[in-house]
Amino acid sequence: MTGGNDQFMDAVADFERAVHADESADMAQAHGMLRQLIGDANPAALTQAGPRLAAVLEDVPLGGRADIAVMIGYCVEVGADPVSCAPPVLTNLAQVLDGAMELIEQASAIVDLELPAPEDIEEGSELLEVMFESFGPSATLSWLTLSPCVTASLSMLQRKAVRQGLGPIRELLTQRYQAYLEASGANGKDIDYALLVLDDEPLIVLDRDTGTGYRLRMSGIADNFQLQTLLGDALIGGGHLAGEPPSAEAVAVSRDSDGRVPTVCSFKFHAPDGTRIWNEGTPSDIPVVDGARVLVLDEIPYPHHFPALRYFPSMLAELELDRALSPTECATWFAHVGPAER
Structure with missing residues (x-):
């Protein structure tokens, strides 16, 4: 098991280097190794990995950012420091909400367009290509990855120390999430509910x-x-x-x-x-x-x-x-x- 943890931490280091160097191929390879190894990593390794992955999250391309955010959330659930992990994960959620809203606003202007659920869109499908062309990569990827970004953020917001240190982003997330729910017709009671929780x-x-x-x-x-x-x-x-x-x-x-x-x-x-x-x-x-x-x-x-x-x-x-x-x-x-x- 120690060898597996060493491999996982090596993958974390490889991912950090690839992100800093902006090397797409190396980043994709290291990302794949992280996904393969994270399930067998022990709590000590995950505790180290969470803050390190959080530190590079904002520089990860949007297409892979949600998956890395979910990994950070998993690290926090196991024992990584939520206070150091939370800010980039929550900032990313605010950005993704903004992009998802952009897509919904554009889509609402198209008559008779009914968007499927993001999980029902297959990678490489014709519909996905049309969405990229019609709405742009940023808005489309934000809309597609909103659910895992919410999951990762909930891992942070369930910690009292994170909620106590939210500051201005609490109001920003509340406004953007409520606007998203209203525009999309989706049901809330996750991020919006967590942001209402009182402490002390x-x-x-x-x-x-x-x-x-x-x-x-x-x-x-x-x-x-x-x-x-x-x-x-x-x-x-x-x-x-x-x-x-x-x-x-x-x-x-x-x-x-x-x-x-x-x-x-x-x-x-x-x-x-x-x-x-x-x-x-x-x-x-x-x-x-x-x-x-x-x-x-x-x-x-x-x-x-x-x-x-x-x-x-x-x-x-x-x-x-x-x-x-x-x-x-x-x-x-x-x-x-x-x-x-x-």
């Missing part, structure tokens, strides 16, 4: 029935079903509120373990103004009041069963109870709360 976010939870309140901090929670389970564990399991807490297994898969476990909602969620906060939404739907997101809990009228899981399997979730609020603090926060809509 203060959360004030007010229980209407008991008049009690709690300050928590949340990170890496993708949807409100997941929040239901973790909040039920923190408040009911922690002995602060009455009820049946979620099982330890449901909590584990909602936090950091693999799999899915049947569970039931603990609460009905409302915003302070009384509007419903739906389980199908995300914690970003919870409104901010005086510097913290404020969630009001009401009694669930009937059992609502769902599978506890993490929408993003590699995204680790945190929900920590800082403390229960004092009666004075509760009165201050409840002053913002109106009746629940019916």
Whole structure:
């Protein structure tokens, strides 16, 4: 196995040299070796390879860039540093989204043109040649490789350290991806969903029935079903509120373990103004009041069963109870709360 790792790292070095020298034939050969060897490389080799491949990604021709980005994502999943790997992968996604939008805009001007799914277009097909001629290589390759670029970027965005360091590219990716979804009619809930995830976010939870309140901090929670389970564990399991807490297994898969476990909602969620906060939404739907997101809990009228899981399997979730609020603090926060809509 050591020999295989040595061969893989040799292929990484050959690929770096070919990219720096802009030698297409050598690059293609080294790229092929990377694809052949990466599956047998051990975590130590992959940990080294990820940042090195990321460092040359922007200089890789567009036709091969998505595949290298997916390799970088695989390295991150195994243990490569996501903070050093993420910037070129996410920048590439922004560029590819721009190119894909260009193709869609051009295609929309052609009457009766219905584009097939990118995976249904065969290499060397007549349709592919027509697309290159009609839309140009950059737009066509961007459109064709968008899906693997999204996959690679999701490997990055599932890491808290990456999300915390996104900076301006968060807004850029959000704008471009939303524009792409609207223009293409595609379904989202991948990149757009990951970009909504909050980290180290203060959360004030007010229980209407008991008049009690709690300050928590949340990170890496993708949807409100997941929040239901973790909040039920923190408040009911922690002995602060009455009820049946979620099982330890449901909590584990909602936090950091693999799999899915049947569970039931603990609460009905409302915003302070009384509007419903739906389980199908995300914690970003919870409104901010005086510097913290404020969630009001009401009694669930009937059992609502769902599978506890993490929408993003590699995204680790945190929900920590800082403390229960004092009666004075509760009165201050409840002053913002109106009746629940019916």
